Amino acid sequence: MLSVDILLAVCLGYVALLFIIAFIVDRRTRQGPLRWLHSPVIYTLSISVYCTSWTFYGAVGSAARNGLEFVAIYLGPTLVFVGWWWLLRKLVRIAKVHRTTSIADLISSRYGKSPSLAVLVTVIAVIATTPYIALQLQSVTRSYQVIAGEADGITTAFWVAAGMALFTILFGTRNVDADERHHGVVAAIAFEAIVKLLALIAVGVFAVWGVAGGLGNVFADVPAEAIRGAGDIFGPRWVTLTFLSATAIICLPRQFQVTVVENIEERHLGTASWLFPLYLLGISLFIMPIAFVGLKVLPAGSNPDLFVLTLPLAEQQNELALFAFLGGFSSATSMVIVAAIAVSTMVSNHIVMPVALRFLAVGRTVGSDVRGLLLTSRRISIAAILGLGFLYFRLSGGSDALAAIGLIAFVGVAQFLPSLLGGIFWRGANRAGALTGLICGTLLWAYTLFLPSFGGDFILSAAVLADGPWGIAALRPQSLLGLTEMDPLVHAVVWSVGFNALTFIAISSLTGADALERLQGALFVNVYRSTGGEAQAITEHSVDTEDLYVLAQRILGRDHARRLFEEMAQAQDATHGMPRVTDQVIARLERELAGSIGAASAHAVVTRITGNQTVGMTELIDIASETQELIETSRQLSQKSAELERAAQQLREVNERLRTLDAQKDEFLSQVSHELRTPMTSVRSFSEILLSDQDVTDTERAQFVSIIHDESLRLTRLLDEILNISRLEAGTVDLLILPVDVNSAVTGALNSIAGMTRNRKVEISFEGAEDGVQVLANDDRLRQALINVLSNAVKYNGSRLPRIDIRTHATGAHVSIDIIDNGGGVTREEAATVFDKFTRGNRGDADQGAGLGLTISRAIMQAMGGDLTVEFASDGSSFFRLKLVRDNSLVVQQATGDD
Amino acid sequence: MTLGTDQSAADRLAPQRSNRKALDRSLALLLVGTVALMPPIAGIFLINGTILGIPFTLLYVLAVWALLVIGAAALSRTLRDSDETLPAAEDQPPKG
Numbered sequence: 001m002l003s004v005d006i007l008l009a010v011c012l013g014y015v016a017l018l019f020i021i022a023f024i025v026d027r028r029t030r031q032g033p034l035r036w037l038h039s040p041v042i043y044t045l046s047i048s049v050y051c052t053s054w055t056f057y058g059a060v061g062s063a064a065r066n067g068l069e070f071v072a073i074y075l076g077p078t079l080v081f082v083g084w085w086w087l088l089r090k091l092v093r094i095a096k097v098h099r100t101t102s103i104a105d106l107i108s109s110r111y112g113k114s115p116s117l118a119v120l121v122t123v124i125a126v127i128a129t130t131p132y133i134a135l136q137l138q139s140v141t142r143s144y145q146v147i148a149g150e151a152d153g154i155t156t157a158f159w160v161a162a163g164m165a166l167f168t169i170l171f172g173t174r175n176v177d178a179d180e181r182h183h184g185v186v187a188a189i190a191f192e193a194i195v196k197l198l199a200l201i202a203v204g205v206f207a208v209w210g211v212a213g214g215l216g217n218v219f220a221d222v223p224a225e226a227i228r229g230a231g232d233i234f235g236p237r238w239v240t241l242t243f244l245s246a247t248a249i250i251c252l253p254r255q256f257q258v259t260v261v262e263n264i265e266e267r268h269l270g271t272a273s274w275l276f277p278l279y280l281l282g283i284s285l286f287i288m289p290i291a292f293v294g295l296k297v298l299p300a301g302s303n304p305d306l307f308v309l310t311l312p313l314a315e316q317q318n319e320l321a322l323f324a325f326l327g328g329f330s331s332a333t334s335m336v337i338v339a340a341i342a343v344s345t346m347v348s349n350h351i352v353m354p355v356a357l358r359f360l361a362v363g364r365t366v367g368s369d370v371r372g373l374l375l376t377s378r379r380i381s382i383a384a385i386l387g388l389g390f391l392y393f394r395l396s397g398g399s400d401a402l403a404a405i406g407l408i409a410f411v412g413v414a415q416f417l418p419s420l421l422g423g424i425f426w427r428g429a430n431r432a433g434a435l436t437g438l439i440c441g442t443l444l445w446a447y448t449l450f451l452p453s454f455g456g457d458f459i460l461s462a463a464v465l466a467d468g469p470w471g472i473a474a475l476r477p478q479s480l481l482g483l484t485e486m487d488p489l490v491h492a493v494v495w496s497v498g499f500n501a502l503t504f505i506a507i508s509s510l511t512g513a514d515a516l517e518r519l520q521g522a523l524f525v526n527v528y529r530s531t532g533g534e535a536q537a538i539t540e541h542s543v544d545t546e547d548l549y550v551l552a553q554r555i556l557g558r559d560h561a562r563r564l565f566e567e568m569a570q571a572q573d574a575t576h577g578m579p580r581v582t583d584q585v586i587a588r589l590e591r592e593l594a595g596s597i598g599a600a601s602a603h604a605v606v607t608r609i610t611g612n613q614t615v616g617m618t619e620l621i622d623i624a625s626e627t628q629e630l631i632e633t634s635r636q637l638s639q640k641s642a643e644l645e646r647a648a649q650q651l652r653e654v655n656e657r658l659r660t661l662d663a664q665k666d667e668f669l670s671q672v673s674h675e676l677r678t679p680m681t682s683v684r685s686f687s688e689i690l691l692s693d694q695d696v697t698d699t700e701r702a703q704f705v706s707i708i709h710d711e712s713l714r715l716t717r718l719l720d721e722i723l724n725i726s727r728l729e730a731g732t733v734d735l736l737i738l739p740v741d742v743n744s745a746v747t748g749a750l751n752s753i754a755g756m757t758r759n760r761k762v763e764i765s766f767e768g769a770e771d772g773v774q775v776l777a778n779d780d781r782l783r784q785a786l787i788n789v790l791s792n793a794v795k796y797n798g799s800r801l802p803r804i805d806i807r808t809h810a811t812g813a814h815v816s817i818d819i820i821d822n823g824g825g826v827t828r829e830e831a832a833t834v835f836d837k838f839t840r841g842n843r844g845d846a847d848q849g850a851g852l853g854l855t856i857s858r859a860i861m862q863a864m865g866g867d868l869t870v871e872f873a874s875d876g877s878s879f880f881r882l883k884l885v886r887d888n889s890l891v892v893q894q895a896t897g898d899d
Numbered sequence: 900m901t902l903g904t905d906q907s908a909a910d911r912l913a914p915q916r917s918n919r920k921a922l923d924r925s926l927a928l929l930l931v932g933t934v935a936l937m938p939p940i941a942g943i944f945l946i947n948g949t950i951l952g953i954p955f956t957l958l959y960v961l962a963v964w965a966l967l968v969i970g971a972a973a974l975s976r977t978l979r980d981s982d983e984t985l986p987a988a989e990d991q992p993p994k995g
Binding site: 068071075078079081082083084085086214215216217218219220222224227228232233234235238239242270271273274277278281285288 | 957
């Protein structure tokens with residue numbers, strides 16, 4: 001039999017060894033990074049804090065009672081690490097970017113840095129951790145009792161709890177790290193991981209080859225039921241256990257601490273993805289053999305939860321028993337240390353700090369030493385958490401199987417899963433949904449599993465457990481709404497986690513989120529794309545840098561604060577002194593503070609001191625980008641439809657023009673045929689007379705032939721003119737353009753119509769241009785146009801004393817010839833149509849022409865680069881103006897010649 | 900440590916592509932493991948009898964477990980080689 005003294009000495013020596021490891025590592029880390037500590041193996045070993053004394057002792061007990069079932073507890077984490085490491089990697093990335101200190105911090109930070117959510121998660125974590133710690137106390141106490149004889153269980157448990165509290169306080173709260181990393185603790189935990197693995201394998205090897213004499217003998221007489229358990233092993237309970245353990249490896253506060261917060265490099269997860277499952281496989285390998293050998297060798301009625309210890313003792317292997325005890329002790333201490341550190345960080349950051357900040361803050365500055373307060377609050381929290389564990393141990397009587405207690409904790413932390421997964425994969429998840437889901441799930445967990453675990457001694461009486469509150473059977477905690485056929489664990493998971501997820505999704509979908517929530521949602525979900533929410537300077541702040549510095553000093557410590565502010569000043573290219581207060585500086589400070597006191601508290605402190613919300617430009621852009629994409633898409637759509645509209649409009653216009661042209665063409669054709677018809681009719685009728693009537697006299701015959709000749713000439717002229725117009729309008733006529741003297745052109749035209757003017761006694765006055773003014777024109781065509789206009793003025797002049805004034809102006813690049821007659825001119829309405837084909841004035845004699853003269857004239861003028869227009873004088877009278885391009889080259893020549 | 904800007908686009912894309920591949924494979928591993936270890940498939944291997952003195956069902960579970968570990972180890976090699984570990988927040992040069 002081992003003596004109590006030796007046992008205590010070994011325990012103390014072992015604890016001292018752990019402390020030395022942690023101390024040395026912490027010290028060396030401060031001098032510079034330790035390479036071997038940064039190895040992924042250390043990281044993986046620290047994750048094995050998952051295997052507590054529940055594994056060390058309880059798994060064997062579970063295997064002895066339910067066969068293979070215990071394996072499910074290790075398959076869940078195996079599946080997560082093997083195939084879902086990228087979820088963990090995303091968590092690690094988020095935690096690094098946002099300086100996350102705990103799972104409560106992560107969830108609260110995701111949902112708009114909500115203090116209420118942080119408190120809720122912390123409270124759930126405390127409640128769920130309590131039975132787990134009680135479990136460790138229980139196993140250490142029991143194992144101690146086994147070796148030291150029947151000592152008083154409660155007293156032993158008390159001293160174990162007190163010792164562990166002291167140990168954890170010494171370990172975990174020697175300083176407040178800015179990033180909440182505990183390198184020393186991690187190294188010690190890694191060491192413990194090796195101790196417990198070796199101890200379990202040693203006992204296993206001894207059981208198989210030392211006691212049973214080979215693997216074949218171990219399972220020789222084991223009935224199939226012992227391996228399958230009571231019922232169908234691969235049933236709902238198996239699935240539930242796998243789900244719960246997979247959830248636990250993500251959501252347990254201590255797992256979050258070692259896997260996410262203590263992670264140094266993301267790629268360490270790559271090694272952990274296979275090494276951690278391998279560790280689990282190694283630790284599970286001998287569980288079943290130990291259980292079956294224990295069942296065979298040890299007397300009936302022995303507690304299978306202690307086979308690991310009682311088997312070597314029964315075989316008089318005291319050293320092995322001591323090693324086994326140390327293995328159990330180390331698995332218990334590592335769990336308690338990490339869990340207490342993780343949960344105390346949450347309690348101090350999310351419950352103590354906000355309260356303290358409210359009371360201690362006077363005005364806009366934070367009074368007293370926040371660092372000291374943080375450490376004290378963490379120490380007290382650790383003591384309180386272990387106190388709670390002890391209390392649970394006392395209340396529950398310490399009689400339950402170990403596995404049952406661990407599973408209660410698992411279902412408790414499983415309540416974090418919907419908010420956590422929803423938070424990092426679904427931008428629509430919001431605070432209201434997370435709060436409602438967590439509250440619903442936790443209440444159901446407490447009602448269906450946690451409170452019944454006290455067996456009717458705490459809050460829920462035995463009568464309520466059996467018959468439901470007030471005797472309502474439908475409300476029985478372990479068969480809610482008549483789900484009686486279910487295993488209590490499956491029942492609790494279905495109700496609590498199911499309802500949690502359901503309300504989380506429903507409320508998130510039905511309610512909205514404020515700006516900070518949406519922002520954090522975008523940053524978390526898109527963490528790989530985001531730059532980490534670096535704020536851009538957009539506003540000036542009234543807050544003094546000095547105030548921020550004092551705040552940073554009190555929370556981060558003197559050295560850290562000085563380093564941080566120097567760094568920020570350098571980033572602003574300031575050679576000395578303090579950085580300017582920009583949004584960027586404030587965001588950086590908030591992030592650093594979050595590393596010490598959590599996102600919600602840091603946000604509260606910084607918001608109060610700066611007096612405004614620090615939402616950076618990049619963050620706003622992240623939110624806005626989605627909206628922006630929508631706007632962009634709709635803008636492009638409307639642009640396209642506008643383009644279509646424009647194209648359709650152009651088509652409509654072209655169509656309209658074509659229609660008008662078509663109508664003009666029809667009109668022109670009908671006019672032409674009408675014009676041709678009159679002379680053709682007379683030609684035909686006179687030629688018919690000549691052909692049919694033999695009595696026509698020679699005189700008449702000569703007269704008729706003359707008429708036919710005249711009409712034919714007229715027809716030819718008409719056709720020539722039409723041909724002319726169409727050529728001129730189509731621009732197919734090549735006019736030979738040469739300098740032409742204006743005065744001689746006008747004089748020439750007047751001479752051509754001299755006969756006509758003399759007959760009608762028209763008085764002509766010609767005001768010529770100065771000598772030598774030349775225009776660019778085709779002499780013949782210009783004369784034709786002039787004759788046309790002048791003869792019009794003669795023909796349609798109804799005045800008794802007809803008179804025509806011709807005035808020539810040479811202005812700049814143009815020369816205009818105004819032809820003014822006293823015949824009454826044209827009205828403004830007529831002016832619009834006077835140039836149309838076949839238009840005749842309404843005055844003057846009938847049958848003066850085909851009405852093509854002005855049309856041809858204008859076409860000629862335009863072909864020569866000039867124009868023919870109707871102008872109106874100030875007294876309302878109208879006149880025709882021929883505009884021509886002046887030939888300036890000659891003017892210059894003349895000017896130079898004059899010198 | 901920052902990502903070099905002189906890296907060509909192809910260099911930057913290559914690890915991303917192999918990362919996506921590794922992600923797909925690890926998802927497949929997760930799926931295979933889950934199916935093999937959960938009902939109804941796991942129930943098929945609920946056979947009485949032993950191999951090398953070890954109960955068949957226990958051996959089956961341990962074998963699947965070991966294969967998952969081997970698969971994860973093989974995958975983690977690609978991951979380690981191609982992992983684009985972004986600079987940690989504190990190493991990022993402050994912008995401004």
